[in-house]
Amino acid sequence: MAVRMRLTRVGSKKNPIYRVVVADSRSPRDGRFIEIVGRYNPQTDPSTIDLDADKVKDWLAKGAQPSDPVARLIKAAGIEG
Template sequence: MIVLRLKRGGAKKNPCYRIVAAEQRMRRDGRNVEELGYYHPLSNPVQFKIDEDKVKRYIANGAKATETVASFLKKQGIVAPVL
């Protein structure tokens, strides 16, 4: 099953995240199917970008989102089923 989740990057104590579509069995930072956006929590103001068309396509095909990604999508006005 495809899951929309965060993939961590960046340095120690300086995280940045990519919002990705990945197979549920893969590791958190492992292979992903496609990158859908990014989230930089430590920048001021917080940077957040997502490709809404790609996300909607994955949701229509049965992908589920983690709670964190679902909350980001809700802020963008996209309702996603939660894992």
């Protein structure tokens, strides 16, 4: 099973807010996930990046692959994997 850390969209129409989730790579974008590890709100100034560092490090150690946007969020949050 290929596990990925990726964004799933929540929020209302034209008001995107994202959850950072750990999910099977075969599941749909807003579908089933394993665990929520953070959230990201691009609407605020500056953007809100709220990640649980312990959970992120744990999943990276287990072999979860972050998507490109999530990798940028992890780097911006200053979390070392």
